[in-house]
Amino acid sequence: MRDAAPTTIFLKDYTPFGYLLDSVHLTFDLSAHATRVTSRIAFRPNPDATDRTFFLHGEDLNLIRASINGTEVSPDVTGKGLTADVPDAPFLWEAQVEIDPGNNTALEGLYMSNGMYCTQCEAEGFRKITYYPDRPDVMSTFTVRINGDLPVLLSNGNPSGKGEGWAEWTDPWPKPAYLFALVAGDLVAHPDRFTTRSGRDVALNLWVRPGDEGKCAFGMEALKKSMKWDEDVYGREYDLDVFNIVAVDDFNMGAMENKGLNIFNSSAVLASPETSTDANFERIEAIIAHEYFHNWTGNRITCRDWFQLCLKEGLTVFRDAQFTSDMRSAPVKRIHDAIDLRARQFPEDNGPLSHPVRPESFQEINNFYTATVYEKGAEVIGMLKRLVGDEAYAKALDLYFDRHDGQACTIEDWLKVFEDTTGRDLTQFKRWYSQSGTPRLTVSEDWADGTFTLTLKQRTDPTPGQAEKLPQVIPVAVGLLGPNGDEVRATEVLELTEAEQSFQFTALATRPTASILREFSAPVILEHDHSSAERAFLLAHDTDPFNRWQAGRSLAQDTLLRMILDEATPDADYLNGLQAVLRDDTLDPAYRALMLGLPTQSELAAALHERGHTPDPMAIWSAVETLRQATAQHVQDLLPRLHSEALVDGPYSPDAQQSGKRALGSAALALTSRLDGGAMAATVYANADNMTLQLTALSYLLRARKGEVQLAAFYDQWQHDRLVMDKWFGLQVTMAAPEATPETAKALTGHPDFNWKNPNRFRAVMGALAMNHAGFHQPDGAGYSLLAGWLIRLDPVNPQTTARMCSAFQTWKRYDTGRQDQMRTQLSRIAETPNLSRDTTEMVSRILGA
Ligand code: PHE
Ligand code: ZN
Numbered sequence: 001m002r003d004a005a006p007t008t009i010f011l012k013d014y015t016p017f018g019y020l021l022d023s024v025h026l027t028f029d030l031s032a033h034a035t036r037v038t039s040r041i042a043f044r045p046n047p048d049a050t051d052r053t054f055f056l057h058g059e060d061l062n063l064i065r066a067s068i069n070g071t072e073v074s075p076d077v078t079g080k081g082l083t084a085d086v087p088d089a090p091f092l093w094e095a096q097v098e099i100d101p102g103n104n105t106a107l108e109g110l111y112m113s114n115g116m117y118c119t120q121c122e123a124e125g126f127r128k129i130t131y132y133p134d135r136p137d138v139m140s141t142f143t144v145r146i147n148g149d150l151p152v153l154l155s156n157g158n159p160s161g162k163g164e165g166w167a168e169w170t171d172p173w174p175k176p177a178y179l180f181a182l183v184a185g186d187l188v189a190h191p192d193r194f195t196t197r198s199g200r201d202v203a204l205n206l207w208v209r210p211g212d213e214g215k216c217a218f219g220m221e222a223l224k225k226s227m228k229w230d231e232d233v234y235g236r237e238y239d240l241d242v243f244n245i246v247a248v249d250d251f252n253m254g255a256m257e258n259k260g261l262n263i264f265n266s267s268a269v270l271a272s273p274e275t276s277t278d279a280n281f282e283r284i285e286a287i288i289a290h291e292y293f294h295n296w297t298g299n300r301i302t303c304r305d306w307f308q309l310c311l312k313e314g315l316t317v318f319r320d321a322q323f324t325s326d327m328r329s330a331p332v333k334r335i336h337d338a339i340d341l342r343a344r345q346f347p348e349d350n351g352p353l354s355h356p357v358r359p360e361s362f363q364e365i366n367n368f369y370t371a372t373v374y375e376k377g378a379e380v381i382g383m384l385k386r387l388v389g390d391e392a393y394a395k396a397l398d399l400y401f402d403r404h405d406g407q408a409c410t411i412e413d414w415l416k417v418f419e420d421t422t423g424r425d426l427t428q429f430k431r432w433y434s435q436s437g438t439p440r441l442t443v444s445e446d447w448a449d450g451t452f453t454l455t456l457k458q459r460t461d462p463t464p465g466q467a468e469k470l471p472q473v474i475p476v477a478v479g480l481l482g483p484n485g486d487e488v489r490a491t492e493v494l495e496l497t498e499a500e501q502s503f504q505f506t507a508l509a510t511r512p513t514a515s516i517l518r519e520f521s522a523p524v525i526l527e528h529d530h531s532s533a534e535r536a537f538l539l540a541h542d543t544d545p546f547n548r549w550q551a552g553r554s555l556a557q558d559t560l561l562r563m564i565l566d567e568a569t570p571d572a573d574y575l576n577g578l579q580a581v582l583r584d585d586t587l588d589p590a591y592r593a594l595m596l597g598l599p600t601q602s603e604l605a606a607a608l609h610e611r612g613h614t615p616d617p618m619a620i621w622s623a624v625e626t627l628r629q630a631t632a633q634h635v636q637d638l639l640p641r642l643h644s645e646a647l648v649d650g651p652y653s654p655d656a657q658q659s660g661k662r663a664l665g666s667a668a669l670a671l672t673s674r675l676d677g678g679a680m681a682a683t684v685y686a687n688a689d690n691m692t693l694q695l696t697a698l699s700y701l702l703r704a705r706k707g708e709v710q711l712a713a714f715y716d717q718w719q720h721d722r723l724v725m726d727k728w729f730g731l732q733v734t735m736a737a738p739e740a741t742p743e744t745a746k747a748l749t750g751h752p753d754f755n756w757k758n759p760n761r762f763r764a765v766m767g768a769l770a771m772n773h774a775g776f777h778q779p780d781g782a783g784y785s786l787l788a789g790w791l792i793r794l795d796p797v798n799p800q801t802t803a804r805m806c807s808a809f810q811t812w813k814r815y816d817t818g819r820q821d822q823m824r825t826q827l828s829r830i831a832e833t834p835n836l837s838r839d840t841t842e843m844v845s846r847i848l849g850a
Contacts, residue, residue: 006838011307011360017133018052019043021140022090026130030117030148030184032102035110036064037130039097041140044090052088057081057127057134060109064096066131082131097130104128105757105797113250114209116185117150118263122256123306123365126177136303137408139174146184152207154183156259158241171259173239174406176302181258183207183246190216194227196237202227207246208270215270218281218654219245219288226289229323234397236296245269245288249722252759252800253369254287257294264291267723267760273652275724277692278662281654285327290320296401304408306365310357310433311414313369314377321378328656331545332590338520338546341379343600345371345523349438350606351810352847354463358411358433363842366800372436379523380432386475386493386521387429388422396421428497429473437463439472441496443516443528452480452505452512456496458524464849471499477521477544480505480512485541491518513537518544532558536573540580549594552578556627557599561607563623564616570630579635585645590660592642596631596667598624601773602811609814616816621738621774632671639675642668652690659692666696678704685710695727702735725753726764733768733775741775742782749790756794759801766790770808777815781822784809788826791840792833799837806830806843824848 022042029036045052058081066073068084069091075084086093104111109128110119119129127134144155145168153162156179157171187207194202204223206216223245230236240260251265268287271280297319298312325333348354348371355368357377362368385393399417407413411433415426437460446453456476460469474496480489489512494503505512513534517526530538535558538551552574559571581587581595599607601624605615632639646665648658673681678701685697685707698714701707711732718724729748736744748754748765756762766787770776776783787808795802812823830836831844 006363006841008361008363009365011305011358014305014307015051016046016049017135017138018046018049018054019086019133020046021133021138024140024142025145026142027145028147028182030101030146030150032112033100035099035101035117037097037099039093039095039130039132041093041132042090043086043093045088053083054086055081055083055133056131057124058097058131059127061097061099061128061131063131064098066093066095068093070094081127095131099129106799107250107252107759108800110182111250113248116183116187116209116248117148118183118185118246118248119181119258120252120256120263121180121258122178123309123369124178126180129180132177134177135305136176136178137305139176139302139406139408141174142169142171142180144169144171144182146182148184150184150186152183152185152187152189154181154207154244154246154261156181156261158260171240173259173300175259175299176408179257179259179299179302181256181261181263183244183261183263186210187246188213190220192220192224194224194238194243196227197231198237200238200241202238202240203242205242205244206269207244208266209247209249212247212266212270215272215275218271219269219284222285222288223292225285225327226292226323229289229326230293230296230319233322233326234296234319234401236401238295239300243292245291249760250758252798255291257291257298259295259299262291264288265760267726270723271654273654273690275691275718275721276654277695277727278654278659280691282324282328282659286320286324289323290316293319293323300406301401301404302408304410306362306368307358307360308410309365309368310373310377310380311409311411313374314357314381315414317374317378318381321382329588329590329660331549332588332594332656332660334519334546335549335591335594337375338550339597341371341375341523342603345375346438346525347602347606347811348372348807349376349436349463350461352464352813352849353807353810353843354436356434356436360434364803364839366839367803367842376523383432383473383475383522384418384426384429386477387473387495388418388424392418392422428471431470431472435460435469435472436466437461437469439474439522439524441474441476441517441522441524441526443514443526445514447511450506450508452508452514453502454478454494454505454514454516455500455502456494457500458496459499464846471497473497474522474524476516477518478503479515479518479542479544479547480508481515481538481541481543482512483510485537487543488512491544493521515542515544515547517547517550519546520550530554532571532573536577539577545591549591552581552595553597553599557604557607560599560604560620560623560627561611563626564604564608564619565613570627575631575634578631579638582635582638582642588660589645589664590656593660593663593667596671598627605773605811605814614816615814617774617777618738618779628671629674632674635671636675639668639672643672662692666692669696670700673700673704678706682706682710691724691727695731699731699735702731705737719753722758722760726760729754729761730764730768733765734772736772736775738772738774738778741769741772742778742786745769745783746786756790757797759798762790762794762801763805766805770805776808777819779818781819781826784822784826788830791830795830795833795837795840796835799839802837803839803843806840806847809847812847 025040027038075082101110108125146153147166153167155169160170161168190206192204245262247266254268255264297315396418439460442457444455476494479491482488535551535555542548555574559574562568601620604620608615646661681697681700688694733745
């Protein structure tokens with residue numbers, strides 16, 4: 001049962017556990033509703049701890065028996081765990097509990113998915129499996145015996161025995177309980193091998209449900225590439241004889257890095273050209289890499305406590321981004337990451353859920369697996385690398401692995417290896433970990449006597465719990481362009497450390513144009529009053545691909561804001577600049593496709609709000625529609641050429657080159673559909689032999705309010721493929737007209753295939769509703785009440801997924817009082833639901849500002 005008053009945990013209260021664990025032995029007797037878990041744990045007093053309270057976490061467990069050194073004991077048991085009197089010397093703890101995986105819909109602990117047993121223990125799920133000190137700084141080796149009549153029985157580490165109806169696994173590497181995993185099911189393997197650079201032969205397996213064998217090859221290749229890359233770039237080798245990956249359909253997140261036994265949401269690993277889009281392939285490659293890289297950054301070196309989550313997540317996201325840049329196009333990856341950061345992290349950082357990269361308190365840790373911890377956490381590492389340089393970064397990382405292998409660490413440990421290798425004082429830099437909110441960087445320019453002066457100012461608005469902000473260390477990469485577009489000053493990194501600072505560039509012949517925050521060198525909001533002409537100049541000439549793209553993006557945003565506020569017509573500088581870029585076939589097709597993107601409607605709402613206006617979602621939507629229409633007309637003559645450039649010869653491959661061409665072709669098709677009413681999209685749909693083309697063609701047909709026939713045909717073709725059906729559900733909500741969005745979503749929740757207990761399916765509809773800006777924010781509040789009703793229904797079944805999706809309401813204070821009232825009403829309705837989970841309670845009360 002839930003506590004009446006939720007408790008808050010503070011970073012400052014950390015104390016070590018009173019005991020060390022020498023070994024853990026677990027035996028699982030699997031049974032859908034009565035699994036027995038027997039634990040045998042060797043404890044001894046921890047000489048570094050003062051508090052010797054023997055408390056073991058445990059939730060939803062039925063304690064059958066417990067003993068200490070062979071003598072039965074009767075511990076004090078509560079809903080949170082147990083305490084017992086223990087000797088002041090090494091002792092053996094044994095316990096048996098019974099659990100009910102068949103009724104575990106929360107997908108945390110041991111649960112079942114399609115008849116398969118699987119586990120999810122991060123962050124605090126192991127306590128739903130047995131009584132244990134469930135905290136990441138308690139590490140031990142594990143031996144696991146599984147008794148069950150399913151053909152495949154897996155756990156962490158190396159196999160150490162098996163027979164009819166049982167298997168045993170031994171993990172030689174001490175690990176925290178959150179990395180424990182067990183899988184039992186009727187699974188088939190896609191096997192392969194990898195030889196590490198020191199000659200260890202590793203058996204690789206990707207385990208899937210029968211029928212999914214054809215969707216494994218790509219994931220396996222991505223795994224082998226990741227293993228090689230981590231050896232080449234970070235000098236890190238794999239450290240067991242086997243590496244298993246299991247695909248599971250019911251999973252709250254993308255994937256999980258359990259030692260030697262990664263568990264993946266099917267959507268994050270299964271892929272085939274017929275069923276997956278290019279974007280799916282790219283995401284899968286990145287997630288496989290991410291989980292694999294955790295073996296060193298997360299597993300071999302783990303976190304002391306959950307406040308240090310960014311220690312493993314920020315670093316591992318940074319590493320997987322480096323990997324993607326190396327495998328694909330570095331500028332394209334950087335642009336994708338900036339788009340993603342602005343779409344997901346900026347709203348979080350500048351709203352009621354704002355928290356530091358290293359939070360200082362929480363009620364439910366599951367609510368802190370956020371874009372701030374992950375993506376801003378990775379940006380902070382990128383800044384650190386930029387400030388110290390590549391060589392020093394490599395040295396610091398070597399020291400980190402040498403010094404801390406086998407330990408549970410803190411951000412202080414992480415920064416110390418940089419201080420020790422570079423001699424640099426990182427005290428001020430550390431504010432990136434403790435201060436929440438997105439810094440705003442304002443730029444002003446001055447020109448006199450051959451000297452160009454840039455004055456940079458920084459300011460961060462107050463965020464919940466943090467009224468006063470101190471200046472941060474901001475690396476600002478700057479280059480200067482001459483009047484004909486030559487680079488008169490190559491990129492250099494200015495270090496802004498004060499609230500305001502000026503930087504001079506001397507001995508210049510003419511006034512240059514400044515290209516600021518190249519490569520998106522810091523996760524800040526840049527306010528640079530460039531004129532439309534200067535932006536157009538940068539769009540045509542900037543030698544930094546990121547900023548060249550950014551110039552187009554800023555032009556687009558400026559014109560959209562003027563269209564919304566002043567009923568202006570689309571800006572000619574934007575349209576002409578875009579046209580010139582599209583015509584330039586020396587530019588990578590993927591890059592030109594990105595140039596055709598626009599800021600999201602939610603970003604435009606934020607921009608209006610920041611400028612003191614109340615955003616009207618319908619006005620934003622129509623400005624975007626108008627600009628798209630104008631763009632289609634303006635570049636009409638170029639469209640046939642773009643279509644032909646986007647033609648791919650040879651068999652489908654999801655590589656960067658082919659997918660870039662398809663992205664450009666698809667962007668061109670989107671514009672064409674605005675001119676031909678969807679005629680060409682219908683042809684593309686009819687001839688599509690891969691999901692990328694099929695899905696993009698269908699989406700433009702739906703936007704043209706055509707495509708009824710294709711939508712039905714798509715259903716008939718793919719109704720037996722759950723991952724494709726998620727797309728079918730999501731697309732209809734994404735492409736619905738604003739007025740029709742809530743009704744479309746609602747109708748889909750009545751579809752027989754709307755299995756709302758499956759997180760992927762729930763998110764396909766409800767996530768798409770929340771992301772359809774004008775549709776979600778319909779003035780009658782239909783979108784809000786539909787989502788709230790479903791969140792209330794899902795909460796008792798799956799609190800984690802419910803709580804995450806509450807963030808759809810995080811921007812509520814941006815809007816007009818009518819919409820604010822509607823959203824507040826729905827948030828209160830959720831908050832007042834009896835027995836609401838701790839997860840959702842915390843989210844809703846933070847969003848309401850309570
Ligand atoms: N640690 C996982 C990752 O980043 C994410 C995760 C967290 C998965 C919690 C499940 C539960 O890769
Ligand atoms: Zn991770």
